[in-house]
Amino acid sequence: MKRLNNQVCLVTGAANGIGLATAERFLQEGAIVILTDVDVANGQKQVERLRGEGFNAHFIEQDVSQEASWTQTLAQVRESWGALDVLVNNAGVAVLADVESLTLEQWRKTNAVNLDGVFLGTQQGIAMMKGRGGSIINVASIEGIIGEPLVPAYNASKGGVRIFTRSAAAHCARKGYNIRINNVCPGYVATPMISGGLVDLPSEQAQAFQAYLGQRIPMGRLAEAAEIASAIAFLASSDASYMTGSDMVVDGGYLAQ
Numbered sequence: 001m002k003r004l005n006n007q008v009c010l011v012t013g014a015a016n017g018i019g020l021a022t023a024e025r026f027l028q029e030g031a032i033v034i035l036t037d038v039d040v041a042n043g044q045k046q047v048e049r050l051r052g053e054g055f056n057a058h059f060i061e062q063d064v065s066q067e068a069s070w071t072q073t074l075a076q077v078r079e080s081w082g083a084l085d086v087l088v089n090n091a092g093v094a095v096l097a098d099v100e101s102l103t104l105e106q107w108r109k110t111n112a113v114n115l116d117g118v119f120l121g122t123q124q125g126i127a128m129m130k131g132r133g134g135s136i137i138n139v140a141s142i143e144g145i146i147g148e149p150l151v152p153a154y155n156a157s158k159g160g161v162r163i164f165t166r167s168a169a170a171h172c173a174r175k176g177y178n179i180r181i182n183n184v185c186p187g188y189v190a191t192p193m194i195s196g197g198l199v200d201l202p203s204e205q206a207q208a209f210q211a212y213l214g215q216r217i218p219m220g221r222l223a224e225a226a227e228i229a230s231a232i233a234f235l236a237s238s239d240a241s242y243m244t245g246s247d248m249v250v251d252g253g254y255l256a257q
């Protein structure tokens, strides 16, 4: 049985990586999926491919850090599909700069996408789901649980997402909205975010970091994006009907030791 049959699902940052894998998984589960991203070229290309495979996929250009972009996107969803059942706040960015070299501009940009974007999406998602229910999944990170010297702005933004989710989830549950809101906290995942970050590092540092990850992760490898998507699909579905305000850690055992 398909778990998301005819559910209207919106995934942000879906042109690449975890967002794209989530959109694919939702489509396989029978959903109507709206992929949004600032990367219009890749987003449209992926949607064309998915539609060619017979899936009910659609692309909307969206910058999650902009309130007006959320208002426009959700108005379009309401007009075209009448409702929103599942929202995945996945879009995110990371900048590699330790606390001594990080600029205020980098700090603000990271938090604008990763934290403001999740706040705006959750707030407007609740407004649209109220009265009929739904599920919101916020993609945080193990980097919102522990600190990593190279990514302080990212750490702060993801820690903020984790706690914000709890607050919003408790609010919706107390109000009886039937809207569940949960975090997924991936460990290291093989996506353009990681490969791009490694390319930006001097090669010696990149090699050292890869070697460190190989040893540090008990399962000895990075996650595939599809392995994060399956956790998100679980939280989206009624299989997770008693879960709200929680963190689902998917990290190959990274935090276990």
Ligand SMILES: NC(=O)c1ccc[n+]([C@@H]2O[C@H](COP(=O)([O-])OP(=O)(O)OC[C@H]3O[C@@H](n4cnc5c(N)ncnc54)[C@H](O)[C@@H]3O)[C@@H](O)[C@H]2O)c1
Residues within 6 Å of the ligand: 012, 013, 014, 015, 016, 017, 018, 019, 036, 037, 038, 039, 062, 063, 064, 065, 090, 091, 092, 093, 113, 139, 140, 141, 142, 185, 186, 187, 188, 189, 190, 191, 192, 193, 194
């Ligand atoms: N890759 C990892 O190891 C990892 C680990 C933990 C958490 N995450 C989180 O998972 C999510 C997806 O990451 P990924 O690894 O797939 O990264 P990715 O870089 O492969 O994909 C991120 C997508 O977000 C889009 N995006 C960036 N800024 C945007 C904006 N302002 N509005 C809309 N879209 C925007 C990008 O264009 C891109 O398509 C992020 O929130 C990331 O922080 C990733």
